[in-house]
Every structure is written in C-alpha cells, then in structure tokens.
Amino acid sequence: MKKFLMFSALAIAAMANEVQVFTSNTMRIELDNDSKIEKLFFGKTKEFYEKQGEILKDLQKNSTSALAIGTIATLQASSGEIAKNIVAGGSGAGGVDTNGGLIAIGAMVAIAGGKALFDYAREDHEYMMMSKAINSKGEETLLYTLIVANNSLETQEGEEMALGEQKKLLKDK
C-alpha cells in the first residue's frame, strides 16, 4: 500500500528560505525508473489556475490514452451537470432559508470550479509544476507539485526543486 501512497508533504530548508513542497499523482499509478516525466507547466499558482483549462484541453487533444480522454471528459460533464441542477434548486428555494442559502452558495462553488482557488490563492511565492508521467506499462498520470516559499524563487531554481520532488515518486522495479 505504501508504494501507492500518492502524497508527500515535507518542509525543507533551501537557500535559507522556508519552503514547503506538496506533490500528488492523480491516477495513483506506480511509477518506475523507466517512467517518463514531461513538464506541462511551471510557474506561479495564479498563472497556473488561469492556464489550467488550456493545458488540459491540449493534453486531451494530444493524448493517445482512452483512459485519459475518458476521465477528463467525465469530470467536465459531471461538473456542468452539478452546476446546472444546483442553480435550478437554489433559485427555487429563493436563497432565503438556511438550506436555500447553502444551495445557492453551492452553485457558486460548482460554477467557479477550477478558477476558485486562483481567486484566493496567495499568488506570491507559490509555484506549481504540472507534469504528465507515463510508466513502462504505458499508464498515464498527472503530477502536481506545489512549492510554497517565503521568498520568491528563480524559475530555474523552482523548476529543479519541483522536478526533483516528482522524480522521488519513481521507484526501483
């Protein structure tokens, strides 16, 4: 089970700054040393949330994996459906009583979707790397690495740190 543990959170000292790094592997597949990691994005989180939709669209266009296309499409369809249905329910309740209010806010949540975090994220000193990884069995996953630093990082410094974290997910066969 441990080898499938997708999440690693660690605080490391780098360049005398306090830095936190969080990495996740969306499809929870095992990555071996023969896996390939391809960077799709590295930059500030604000920029990431602005471009995320575009990156995913490109990924879907270029992907040869039926699984990948299926999972992205499923998410988009279900989010749309949730938003549509909750909006209908919220307006019916009038947003006056507690439950109506909750639902109306719920609708905002669903509609805001991926942009929500961008609105609140502290854009300064938070960086995101998004990569596509394919293991030797041809299974695809996306790796997200979030770096939180007290001070700003040079692009190269941040990229190397994020890639280093993602490479830690590669296990010996």
Add this chain to the structure above:
Amino acid sequence: MGKVVLSVILAIIIIFMSGCGAKAPRPMNMVETSIKGKIANIAIAGTINSDKDKASVLQNTAIQIKEAANIFKENGYSYFWISSNKKNNGIPLNITDMKGLVSYCYPQSKGFHADDTSAGSSSLEQKCNLEFMKNHNSTFYELVPEEKPILDKPTWSVDQVLADEFIEGFIKAAIEDGKYEDKELKFIKTYQKY
C-alpha cells in the same frame, strides 16, 4: 393584572438577555445533493457545536471530512475532491490528506488540541480560510465524490481518510477539549434530489 403580565414579559426578556436561557446547540449543517440517485456533492457549513464551541478549526475540519468520507463509502465512492468558492477555504488542489492540509494551512501547529493551533507571524501561517467555519452558517466547501481517480484532479482517498490516525487524533482531542460525547458530533443533514 396588566402589571403582572408586564412583569412576566419583562422577566422573560431579562432572562433571555442575560444569557441564562439555554441555547440550542447548533451542529454542523451538511447538504447532500443527489442527481439521479447518485450523490453529486456534500456541502458543509458551521461548527460541531457553537454552544460549547471549543473545537478548533482543524478539529472541525477533521470531523467534517471523516463524516463525508463515511457517507461516500456507504454509497460506493472511493475518492473525493474539495471544491471551493470565492470565500474559499484556500486549500490547494493537490492537498489530498489531513497531514498536508495542516502543514499547508497551519505549518506551525503543534498538536491535535485546540490550543496547539498557534497564530504566528510567519508568512506561511494560516493560509486557509477555515476560521470562518466557526459560528458561521454558510458553506465553506463542497466535497465531490468520484468512483475512480481522475486524471486532471488530485483526489483524497476515502479509505485513507477513514484509517487516518491524524484525523482520529483531532477528533479524539475535540472530544477531550470540548467534553463532547461521541453522539454529539452530529450533522444537521439536508437532502437535495434532482
């Protein structure tokens, strides 16, 4: 006669104003939305019990996430992700377990008890908006279930949440700090079906 009635009314008002009257406990609200018989999401608001109000935001969050995971498991879902709105919780999309949530939101938190979540001066402190959960009756996040992992979004694992000793630590501490009974850790549930 009129004076007696007036006195009684005044006495009642004074009792209410003085805080001697028993306040009704206000458990967390949880709205479960189903579409075509399947759970689409669970929206959460409030704190576990504003009358006692001793649970820390992290204890609340642990209880909420575990309760949602229980519901998802009962309904056959193995994963979920946390959505948010403009007044969002600030939890980044690739925070997918409680330990990560604590170290991102409260990096200098020292333990499970309410007093352990310190408010320091580091810029890494309190990056999330979980504070709002206390004494506010509005939604701070939704948990959206998934049957399988999804490619473009990191997910929390239901089984991992239910076996998470870190989450258990917060819940146990909440019971100790607030002198709650297990049975008091309940939600007011509302169902929306489409």
